[in-house]
Amino acid sequence: xxxxxxxxNALSVAxxxxxxxxxxxxNTTGSRRAYRRIACEEGFLISEVVAxxxxxxxxxxxxxxxxxxxxxxxxxxxDIGDGRIAAMERDGIDMQLLMLSAPGLQVxxxxxxxxxxxxxxxxxxxxxxxxPNRFAAxxxxxxxxxxxxxxxLERAVTQLGLKGAIINSHTGGRYLDDPEFVPIFEALQDLRxxxxxxxxxxxxxxxxYMSNAVxxxxxxxxxxxxxxxxxxxxGSGIFDRYPDVxxxxxxxxxxxxxxxxxxxxxxxxxxxFANSKLELLPSEYVxxxxxxxxxxxxxxxxxxxxxxxxxxxxxxxxxxxxxxxQGEAVAAVEAMPLSxxxxxxxxxxxxxxxxxx
Amino acid sequence: xxxxxxxxNALSVAxxxxxxxxxxxxNTTGSRRAYRRIACEEGFLISEVVAxxxxxxxxxxxxxxxxxxxxxxxxxxxDIGDGRIAAMERDGIDMQLLMLSAPGLQVxxxxxxxxxxxxxxxxxxxxxxxxPNRFAAxxxxxxxxxxxxxxxLERAVTQLGLKGAIINSHTGGRYLDDPEFVPIFEALQDLRxxxxxxxxxxxxxxxxYMSNAVxxxxxxxxxxxxxxxxxxxxGSGIFDRYPDVxxxxxxxxxxxxxxxxxxxxxxxxxxxFANSKLELLPSEYVxxxxxxxxxxxxxxxxxxxxxxxxxxxxxxxxxxxxxxxQGEAVAAVEAMPLSxxxxxxxxxxxxxxxxxx
Numbered sequence: 001x002x003x004x005x006x007x008x009n010a011l012s013v014a015x016x017x018x019x020x021x022x023x024x025x026x027n028t029t030g031s032r033r034a035y036r037r038i039a040c041e042e043g044f045l046i047s048e049v050v051a052x053x054x055x056x057x058x059x060x061x062x063x064x065x066x067x068x069x070x071x072x073x074x075x076x077x078x079d080i081g082d083g084r085i086a087a088m089e090r091d092g093i094d095m096q097l098l099m100l101s102a103p104g105l106q107v108x109x110x111x112x113x114x115x116x117x118x119x120x121x122x123x124x125x126x127x128x129x130x131x132p133n134r135f136a137a138x139x140x141x142x143x144x145x146x147x148x149x150x151x152x153l154e155r156a157v158t159q160l161g162l163k164g165a166i167i168n169s170h171t172g173g174r175y176l177d178d179p180e181f182v183p184i185f186e187a188l189q190d191l192r193x194x195x196x197x198x199x200x201x202x203x204x205x206x207x208x209y210m211s212n213a214v215x216x217x218x219x220x221x222x223x224x225x226x227x228x229x230x231x232x233x234x235g236s237g238i239f240d241r242y243p244d245v246x247x248x249x250x251x252x253x254x255x256x257x258x259x260x261x262x263x264x265x266x267x268x269x270x271x272x273f274a275n276s277k278l279e280l281l282p283s284e285y286v287x288x289x290x291x292x293x294x295x296x297x298x299x300x301x302x303x304x305x306x307x308x309x310x311x312x313x314x315x316x317x318x319x320x321x322x323x324x325x326q327g328e329a330v331a332a333v334e335a336m337p338l339s340x341x342x343x344x345x346x347x348x349x350x351x352x353x354x355x356x357x
Numbered sequence: 358x359x360x361x362x363x364x365x366n367a368l369s370v371a372x373x374x375x376x377x378x379x380x381x382x383x384n385t386t387g388s389r390r391a392y393r394r395i396a397c398e399e400g401f402l403i404s405e406v407v408a409x410x411x412x413x414x415x416x417x418x419x420x421x422x423x424x425x426x427x428x429x430x431x432x433x434x435x436d437i438g439d440g441r442i443a444a445m446e447r448d449g450i451d452m453q454l455l456m457l458s459a460p461g462l463q464v465x466x467x468x469x470x471x472x473x474x475x476x477x478x479x480x481x482x483x484x485x486x487x488x489p490n491r492f493a494a495x496x497x498x499x500x501x502x503x504x505x506x507x508x509x510l511e512r513a514v515t516q517l518g519l520k521g522a523i524i525n526s527h528t529g530g531r532y533l534d535d536p537e538f539v540p541i542f543e544a545l546q547d548l549r550x551x552x553x554x555x556x557x558x559x560x561x562x563x564x565x566y567m568s569n570a571v572x573x574x575x576x577x578x579x580x581x582x583x584x585x586x587x588x589x590x591x592g593s594g595i596f597d598r599y600p601d602v603x604x605x606x607x608x609x610x611x612x613x614x615x616x617x618x619x620x621x622x623x624x625x626x627x628x629x630f631a632n633s634k635l636e637l638l639p640s641e642y643v644x645x646x647x648x649x650x651x652x653x654x655x656x657x658x659x660x661x662x663x664x665x666x667x668x669x670x671x672x673x674x675x676x677x678x679x680x681x682x683q684g685e686a687v688a689a690v691e692a693m694p695l696s697x698x699x700x701x702x703x704x705x706x707x708x709x710x711x712x713x714x
Contacts, residue, residue: 069630175566205562209532213633214592215585219623223616224581228572235571251619258615259580261656262608265681266576273426276570299618305662324622 034340035348036094037330038357041198041250041295041318043101044084044137045077046123049116052108061201062217064101076322077101080127084321085134091327093319097355098124098137099166103200105142106171113142117152125160136357138166138196146180150187157191163355164193164248168200175203175229177236185242194246194291194354199226199254218251218296218323227254231263234285237278246289246354250318253292257306260286286310291354293318294346298329300336307342316354317347391697392705393451394687395714398555398607398652398675400458401441401494402434403480406473409465418558419574421458433679434458437484441678442491448684450676454712455481455494456523460557462499463528470499474509482517493714495523495553503537507544514548520712521550521605525557532560532586534593542599551603551648551711556583556611575608575653575680584611588620591642594635603646603711607675610649614663617643643667648711650675651703655686657693664699673711674704 045064053063066074076084080098088096100120105113120140128135139156141149156162165188167176176184176197188195199222201207206228210221230249239245249256256263260283267282280288287310294303295318306315317333319326333346351357402421410420423431433441437455445453457477462470477497485492496513498506513519522545524533533541533554545552556579558564563585567578587606596602606613613620617640624639637645644667651660652675663672674690676683690703708714 203566205565208562209560209585209589212589212592213624213627213631214620214635214639215588217623217627219620219627219639220585220588220616224585228566228577228581231572231577232566232569235569252615255612255615258609258612258659258662259577262654263571263576265653266574267570269680270570270574270576274570278571282571282576296622297619301662301665302615305615305658308658323626 035344037092037317037347038095038097038351039093039319039321039326040097040248040293040316040351040355041196042096042098042321043077043323044080044098044124045074045101046120047078048119049100049105050074050078052112052116056107059107061103061107061207063103063107073322080124080135081130085131087321087326088134091319092330093321093326095134095136095357096319096321097163097351097357098127098135099196099198100124100138100140100168102168102198104166104168104198105140106144106168106200108142110142110145114145114148114152116140117142117149118155121152121156121160121162125156125162128161136163136355138162138164141165141167141184143167143171143176143181143184146183150183153184153187153193154191157193163357164195166196166198168198169225169229170200170203173203173205175232177232177238185238185245188245189242192244193356194248196248196250197226197229198250199223201225223251223254226251227256230254230256230290231282234282234289235267235276235278239285239289240279243288246291248291248293248316248354250293250295250320252294252297252302252306253286253290253310256286256290257292257302257309260309287314290314291316291350294329294333295320296324298332303333303336312342312345313350315346316350392701394449394704395452395454395674395708396450396676396678396683397454397605397650397673397708397712398553399453399455399678400434400680401437401455401481402431402458403477404435405476406457406462407431407435409469409473413464416464418460418464418564420460420464430679437481437492438487442488444678444683445491448676449687450678450683452490452714453492453676453678454520454708454714455484455492456553456555457481457495457497457525459525459555461523461525461555462497463501463525463557465499467499467502471502471505471509473497474499474506475512478509478513478517478519482513482519485518493520493712495519495521498522498524498541500524500528500533500538500541503540507540510541510544510550511548514550520714521552523553523555525555526582526586527557527560530560530562532589534589534595542595542602545602546599549601550713551605553605553607554583554586555607556580558582580608580611583608584613587611587613587647588639591639591646592633592635594633596642596646597636600645603648605648605650605673605711607650607652607677609651609654609659609663610643610647610667613643613647614649614659614666617666644671647671648673648707651686651690652677653681655689660690660693669699669702670707672703673707 202225
């Protein structure tokens with residue numbers, strides 16, 4: 001081998017080792033990587049939403065704006081083009097499933113939210129058309145107008161090619177088990193697309209107790225918010241009425257895999273004193289109607305527990321870009337003692353199946 | 358072997374197999390069981406507290422009374438004598454660490470609670486004196502009177518031989534990171550005894566969302582309540598001021614072992630925007646200042662995760678008698694693929710060390 005060729009090879013291997021990026025069809029170990037890495041909870045915004053956030057002023061919850069210490073996030077979130085693709089190449093992500101960042105449109109008045117939903121979906125679907133191998137996206141909605149949300153979801157899926165819906169947990173303090181949101185479940189069932197139930201600042205009653213940096217936000221409060229939301233949906237019996245609806249929750253299932261046998265056990269004990277009766281046990285709905293992603297939880301112990309409890313087919317990889325370090329998340333999962341088949345399912349096959357990519 | 362002797366042996370083995378109870382120094386597998394089984398979150402009440410519960414009437418939260426469908430629980434809880442010991446023998450439990458059942462004295466007015474705390478501690482310490490190999494107990498307190506609670510804890514530990522304190526989460530909607538509760542931390546640090554932080558119905562702001570049998574009570578709400586409480590304590594910095602205080606939380610650490618790396622990660626990210634600065638990372642306080650018990654969570658997957666994250670020395674066995682089935686819990690843990698040393702630590706050695714039994 002000539003010296004020049006040797007150096008080129010050595011540099012190439014070093015790049016791969018640092019980033020996990022596929023180069024020339026080979027991965028860090030030199031073996032062929034026969035799966036794409038698809039990341040399933042990747043945030044974005046459009047400038048119109050950022051401007052609308054700024055127009056709200058201080059409403060006591062975190063909002064992405066171009067002012068203040070989180071300005072860099074606004075910039076990263078609003079790039080659904082070349083800059084983001086460069087970051088994906090750097091970090092070894094082949095495709096991102098884009099979803100409007102929290103709290104989404106749920107903080108705006110009804111008409112503003114309806115208008116922004118169309119704008120968001122038009123712009124993100126254009127990005128997907130421009131980069132079909134790089135981006136897929138979920139539809140933003142205005143749940144505060146449930147019928148309109150259902151129609152926008154239908155338009156986004158059937159006309160724009162979006163892959164499902166994103167709702168950032170509560171809407172004005174109300175969860176999706178409220179009967180007013182039934183049109184959204186009708187649309188999800190009819191269109192056969194999943195709903196990603198993503199965190200936001202918790203309902204006001206809960207938020208008041210999240211008073212320091214160890215309980216607030218993504219450290220703990222988000223899991224309380226979405227875990228509660230998901231379990232309320234199960235307990236409401238909505239999956240008896242809409243048995244085909246698939247919910248995706250991030251952050252390793254917001255803790256639910258840890259709790260399933262206890263939830264079943266205590267639910268059954270509570271039936272001695274209450275009438276609520278579901279067709280299935282709570283855990284059976286999780287097994288049937290939920291998938292979970294690894295966003296922000298790319299750690300072996302909770303992943304192992306979740307694989308054992310739910311099976312690998314219910315788990316999808318996510319980076320939570322740009323809030324988490326995408327390259328570190330990829331490297332962490334690639335370093336785990338998982339089989340090729342498990343990595344293939346986690347990084348690609350399950351996402352392709354669940355979101356019809 | 359004579360037929361009579363054979364039948365006696367066979368019956369004895371059958372009894373052991375069904376109950377896990379130690380008979381003649383041997384356990385179900387025929388090998389010597391060289392550890393006692395100590396259960397560390399076992400509920401009790403005294404009739405005076407049940408009567409006081411009944412006197413409150415319907416205050417919108419679950420209370421143990423002699424009326425209604427939970428009357429059998431009142432009877433089981435008030436037996437801290439022969440009936441309970443018979444159940445322990447049946448189920449293979451050698452010793453129970455007794456603690457006043459939720460919501461304890463925290464629902465009563467200040468003076469009622471102070472008076473009942475003395476009565477509870479006098480009666481339970483008498484039961485412990487009568488059955489020193491069967492019972493140990495934690496001290497009830499009236500946290501709504503923090504100075505009096507601290508003095509009652511001192512009396513209970515130094516004069517009555519109780520082993521620590523029990524507080525059923527919030528007191529009037531306030532958590533223990535409120536500065537008013539500092540006298541309790543002073544006493545815990547001075548006396549070198551642990552505090553068991555046990556669930557009750559959540560703070561009102563959270564309780565309003567726990568609206569069906571899948572989210573309410575022990576299924577989910579209790580973990581939200583005590584998990585939030587424990588993390589608020591950590592975030593408040595109280596363990597920087599009282600570094601020797603040990604907190605024990607049940608239900609496999611109320612989910613915290615699942616979340617520790619994410620909590621650290623998001624806490625560190627939040628420091629970019631906030632000033633709160635602890636001496637240690639959140640997880641380091643859990644490793645230093647917390648022990649967890651298996652109450653209601655005697656399942657292999659979460660136990661395995663917790664052992665991996667915290668180490669076996671931080672885990673203690675609990676049955677949660679009489680709310681859970683004590684015999685099934687023992688059998689479940691005995692059937693787990695744990696080493697003799699792990700079972701010995703979980704069932705006996707850690708409890709002896711943490712509670713100075």
